[in-house]
Amino acid sequence: MLLPIKNMNYLPIIRFKNRWQTFDLNLHYPYSVNEKIITYTHLGYRGDACYIVDNECNTYYLPHDYAEIINDALKLHSSIYNECNTDSCRRQIITKLENINRHEYGRNDFELLNSVLAEQSRDGNYIHDRILYDTTCNKACVCDCNAIIIDVVYLHQSFVPSSTQRGRRSEITSTSLTVDEAARYNNSISFHSSAITFNNSEWDRGFINNIILNKTKTYIHQFNYIPKYIKHFMPGESEDTTLLLGAEIEVGGNNNISSDNDKNSTVKKCIQIMNGSDSDEENLIYSTHDSTVQIEFDTMPCSLEFHKNKMNYREMFEYLDKEGYKGHDCETAGLHIHANRSYLGKSRISQELVISKILYILEKFNDEICVIARRDNDYSEFAGEKQNEDSIVELYGKYKDKGKRAALNLQHKDTIEFRMFKSTLKYETFILTLEFVKDIIDYAKSVDIEEIELAKWSDLMNCFSSELRKYYEFRYQKKVKDINGSTVKQIRKRISKLKSELKNSKNFFEKNKLQQEYCYLKKEYKELNKKEKKLIKMKRRIVESETISSICIPAIF
Known part of the structure; x- marks a missing residue:
């Protein structure tokens, strides 16, 4: 293992290659690509193209698993230079990159940023005192202050079967890493003995087989993981007439996490809490990877009454809070609620009509809804012109184009996704959010477009429970x-x-x-x-x- 080298405090440069271009992404502030300042990033949106734009309007396309690649590069950096050695630190760097928007910067702003970038150059070379993490040849070069390569770490890619190759993970072997360190890097990887190469006599098949036998079950699945959905109802509820709601609960802000194993153990415990036993069956809740937060929990589709009476949210939220996780106070954490399209109408046309009315409600009462949602940002944009919208067809098109960046995501085949809510670890707030979604949908089903046009906020609040009305008043006064x-x-x-x-x-x-x-x-x-x-x-x-x-x-x- 290399000893930490003084003054080597620049974050890695990652070399990417796609069918059109090869480029170097500099992760050190002020963030640059091919030695040009980044002005805008379009990252973190599932299903959308991932790209960055520099100050000369050049566009560079990243793979969908860019966050995992960056995380791997930062982990390697931390093992050598003793920096970025926590999940929260690495996530902060990735989040900052994903939220770059310098469209309003003036010439003086860019002059200052360029001067900061120039400070990182030595004799016109940026690749010094840092790691060049090269995905084009599956190796990382550690460079000294004179840009001389002093060590090489080889990266062997292992792909999960997928047409989009979004399941990428890096296996790392190198004479610079000890066996324990390499095992720690690969604790979430399924090893395939035919894909392994050995650069050190210590790496033998007996050791690899031992890792496989003792490998802990992974409870945090790939972000594109699709489980076998199990629908849950209360006795007497009919699948044909009952609204099913599924929640994505994101949490973060925990500075006490030392490894991915900590998160895996947390997810396992939450599954057991939900099951009310030691069972780790994922029949009620499971977890998927999300680069913007530390953990994302996904529930199975359940009726509102099942959510209220059969799911142990209160105990799970108390456990997460005790462990140091945050919901509302984590800036990037959201609460997304899915509703089944079949509840909106029997035919596709009737479903689209109800969706159009929901969109009109979201736009007309945008300000009031943001009070309940506690969130109004780029993760969940209201795509229309609020009360000035004059065409339902155009409004529908705007939301369809926005995809997962919109307050209502319409890109799912079987559900619509309400994305405007901030996350929470408060049981009452969570349940009231589910109630609010159901109230919006039921109101849209029961009225005509003309009635919505004439409606006031108080008309909509008449559909709310007394607890939801009190909650709105409280949030309004707090705002x-x-x-x-x-x-x-x-x-x-x-x-x-x-x-x-x-x-x-x-x-x-x-x-x-x-x-x-x-x-x-x-x-x-x-x-x-x-x-x-x-x-x-x-x-x-x-x-x-x-x-x-x-x-x-x-x-x-």
């Missing part, structure tokens, strides 16, 4: 309080001051720090200004609607 706590005026004042400081600063590092704060505050200013405008609209519409009595209830997130 008012949050906005009042930090005013647009205060942030605008700080931005103005930062502009002056940036103009007068002569120190490069100080200027870089000020620039980062400036960019962050500009983004915050834009979001806060947007929230204030929404709040004004909501107040105006609530005055027009029935007055909802204010009731004090315990904090729910």
Whole structure:
């Protein structure tokens, strides 16, 4: 094993190749590709093309398993340089890459970013003091300060049968890694003895067979894993007339995870909690890999009453909270609810009509729905023009084109997916979210387009339970309080001051720090200004609607 080398603190460069191009992705801030600053990334969306765009408008396409490749490269980096040695640290780097959007940056902004990038170059060469993780020849080169290769780690790819090859994993063998370290890297890989090559006498078939025999069962499946779905109903409920809801519950923010085995053990425990026994059968809940969070739990399709009465969510959420996981407080974690299309209508046309009405409701009452959803970002965009939409057909097309980036994903064959909700580990909030989805669907089924056009928010709230109405009022009051706590005026004042400081600063590092704060505050200013405008609209519409009595209830997130 190589000893950590001082000053080698640059994150890896990963070399990718597709049918059109070969390019180098630099994971070190400010993120670049082929030595050009990245201005935008379209990553993390299942079913969509994965690509990045540089500041010269060149587009580079990444494989769908890019997050796993990056994670492998960062793991290798951590084993050599003792950096990025936690799941949360590596995930943060991947998440930052996935959320790059510098469309509003000006020339001065890019000049500063280019100067930061130039600091990483030595004699015009960026591949020094770091790892070049080359996927084109399945090896990683460790380079010293003079860009001389001082060691090579060989990567042997093992593919899960798939037409898209999304199930990629890397097996690592090298004279630089000990047997224990290599085993740790490959603890989630199914070994195929015919695909293994041995670069060290310590690697013998007896050792590999021992790993296979002692390999722990993996409970976190590939992200495109499709189980055999088991539908769950309460006694007396008919499959033909009952809405089935399936939840994707994402959690993250746990800084105490030391390995993937920790997550695997957590998922196993949650499955057992759901089963109410030591059984690890995945008949109620299972888990799939998601690069944006630490764990994603997926439920089987169940009726609302089954979710309420037979699923041990409260105990599972308490366990996850105790282990250090977060739902609402994890920025990237969402709660996605699937509903079966067959409940919307018997024919495809009747289903599409109900979907169109649901979309109209989402757009017309966008501001109010965001209060309940607790989320309004690029992971779940409202694709229309809110109350200004004048064509249901066009609105449907906009959502269809957005795919999984839309608040309502229409790309699934048998379900529609409500994606606008923020995750939660609060049992009450989770159940109320399921209720809200059912109420929206039932309301859309019961009214005509013309009735929705004339409806007020209070008309929709009449369909809610008293608990859901109280929850909405609580979240509304909290949103008012949050906005009042930090005013647009205060942030605008700080931005103005930062502009002056940036103009007068002569120190490069100080200027870089000020620039980062400036960019962050500009983004915050834009979001806060947007929230204030929404709040004004909501107040105006609530005055027009029935007055909802204010009731004090315990904090729910």
